[in-house]
Amino acid sequence: MAKVELKKPVVDEIAENIADAQSVVLVDYCGLTVEEDTRLRKELRENDVIYKVYKNTMMNFAFKGTQCESLSQHLEGPNAIAISKTDATAPARILAKFAKNAKALEIKAGIVEGSYYDAAGMDAISKVPSREELLGKLLGSIQSPITNFARVLNQIAEGMNAEEA
DSSP, X not given: OOHHXXXXXXXXXXXXXXXXXXEEEEEEOTTOOHXXXXXXXXXXXXXXXXXXXXXXXXXXXXXXXXXXXXXXXXXXXXXXXXXXXXXXXXXXXXXXXXXXXOTTOEEEEEEETTEEEEHHHHHHHHTSOOHHHHHHHHHHHHHHHHHHHHHHHHHHHHHHHHHHO
């Protein structure tokens, strides 16, 4: 079997993973200990984020003609890729949080909902709360005025009942 035939499944796997991804983050993992890498992989897996190490040439071939093509400029040295199909901010948020304790981990760049971001942009995205947190805050802000309105109506009703008695 030719070398090209052996590489095609890997390129196809990468292309399939990034095809309908909400976000793709490229990281330099060089210098992580086995224990740190294991903890990182576990946390990413628990949040439905695909995290894999591929050869740069394989990623480069898979990125061609996709929204991830702009990431090709960062394919130097050891790289890993974190992909989320459901939560656009999860990979950046988890990786940035992990990088605070593991200084060897460095976010190089990423694609979030089709837009390219450099390391500084990915840092800003990592500070955006998850969708569930944002929905919780929205529901809390909607519920608060309704609760206050119900209390006022209840006090008015109690006041009217006190006057009648």
